[in-house]
Amino acid sequence: xxTPFWLDEPTPSVxxxxxxxxxxxxxxxxxTGVACALALARGGLRVRVHDARGIAEGASGxxxxxxxxxxxxxxxxARETYGAEAAKELWRRTEGALDRLExxxxxxxxxxxxxxxxxxxxERDEIRREYEALREDxxxxxxxxxxxxxxxxxxxxxxxxxxGSLQPGRFVRGLAEQAAAEGxxxxxxxxxxxxxxxxxxxxxxATDGSGRGLLPELDDAIWPARGQVIASEPLRxxxxxxxHYARHGFDxxxxxxxGRIVLGGFRDFSILTEMTDDETTTEPxxxxxxxxxxxxxxYMPEVTHRWAGxxxxxxDLLPLVGRVPDHEGIxxxxxxxxxxxxxxxxxGELVASALLGEGDDLLELFxxxxxxxxx
Ligand SMILES: Cc1cc2nc3c(=O)[nH]c(=O)nc-3n(C[C@H](O)[C@H](O)[C@H](O)COP(=O)(O)OP(=O)(O)OC[C@H]3O[C@@H](n4cnc5c(N)ncnc54)[C@H](O)[C@@H]3O)c2cc1C
Numbered sequence: 001x002x003t004p005f006w007l008d009e010p011t012p013s014v015x016x017x018x019x020x021x022x023x024x025x026x027x028x029x030x031x032t033g034v035a036c037a038l039a040l041a042r043g044g045l046r047v048r049v050h051d052a053r054g055i056a057e058g059a060s061g062x063x064x065x066x067x068x069x070x071x072x073x074x075x076x077x078a079r080e081t082y083g084a085e086a087a088k089e090l091w092r093r094t095e096g097a098l099d100r101l102e103x104x105x106x107x108x109x110x111x112x113x114x115x116x117x118x119x120x121x122x123e124r125d126e127i128r129r130e131y132e133a134l135r136e137d138x139x140x141x142x143x144x145x146x147x148x149x150x151x152x153x154x155x156x157x158x159x160x161x162x163x164g165s166l167q168p169g170r171f172v173r174g175l176a177e178q179a180a181a182e183g184x185x186x187x188x189x190x191x192x193x194x195x196x197x198x199x200x201x202x203x204x205x206a207t208d209g210s211g212r213g214l215l216p217e218l219d220d221a222i223w224p225a226r227g228q229v230i231a232s233e234p235l236r237x238x239x240x241x242x243x244h245y246a247r248h249g250f251d252x253x254x255x256x257x258x259g260r261i262v263l264g265g266f267r268d269f270s271i272l273t274e275m276t277d278d279e280t281t282t283e284p285x286x287x288x289x290x291x292x293x294x295x296x297x298x299y300m301p302e303v304t305h306r307w308a309g310x311x312x313x314x315x316d317l318l319p320l321v322g323r324v325p326d327h328e329g330i331x332x333x334x335x336x337x338x339x340x341x342x343x344x345x346x347x348g349e350l351v352a353s354a355l356l357g358e359g360d361d362l363l364e365l366f367x368x369x370x371x372x373x374x375x
Pocket of ligand 1: 027
């Protein structure tokens, strides 16, 4: 029951490889670490990825399976906070990352679009502002008012045609197989207790919200948050063509191709207890998920999977990507604020290109120095 639905399918094990001497060690075999490893190997470096668990067993195999463009903030807010050009560039680049993801994900990705719903009038005004900002900058957002087919009632929505639905566990494991084929070594079930123990000149921290204890200043900048999810038995009726989310992303659900519903969220019902890296499900949140499932469907189906996962939140909802100041040879890509399927894929590649000496405008926006107070 506690196994995430995404990890509950047989997968061939990834070849561990045998690189004793490496140029780069990566901590974390989720989407970030694996995408980074693949890019570094293709750049000619010898790479070893360590994970305390198995490949994709962190947030990358425990999420809602939404593959969304953009950042975690609303686009209109992002323009105000990060600057109009920076926000536009970030949104544009994530669209490119989604296109690349589609080419490597095989049957783990479906280009369905996604629907951002307003639960009340206030949220409608907010997402309307987002819609207008997106249209102004040339993005393909569509406004939807005809939502009477949905329960409960929603007050409006933005349809994003570029987004999709991801089987994240299958996607990351598939990418890890490609990385292994390019010579990347994997050490699964091997926790790195301290950065001092590592034998490579360069180290990439790719632990999103679960890397507590590696560097004190990172612990202050990236806060662990728990998300809880349920999956139902396959339903006979077809209700949702694409991933749906409402209440600023606090509730999210989708219907998979086999008919089952994957539903997560309600973290805000107990926001303080959910600021934790304890990966267990809790009764209040699970009950809220069950109640919402009944609201969505009008009845309670059998729930086959219940799980929790940990992601990393940052103060400005942007990840930290690049060199860690005051620590020679230490790099980071983490802190996607619950929006890491596409961003993690993109930022794993981005930190790899930084390590290979290539510049990129996004590295300034994501600079770790902006949030790190050195210890
Ligand atoms: C419930 C939930 C729902 C979400 N829904 C979505 C969604 O629908 N769409 C979306 O875009 N994003 C979503 N996210 C966020 C997304 O899952 C993450 O941002 C993304 O998976 C992060 O990938 P990662 O590779 O950076 O980190 P992870 O996948 O968390 O991988 C980090 C790995 O580091 C390992 N590790 C940590 N410390 C050590 C150590 N000391 N030594 C060795 N290994 C270590 C961990 O074992 C872990 O496997 C969700 C997250 C959760 C938890």
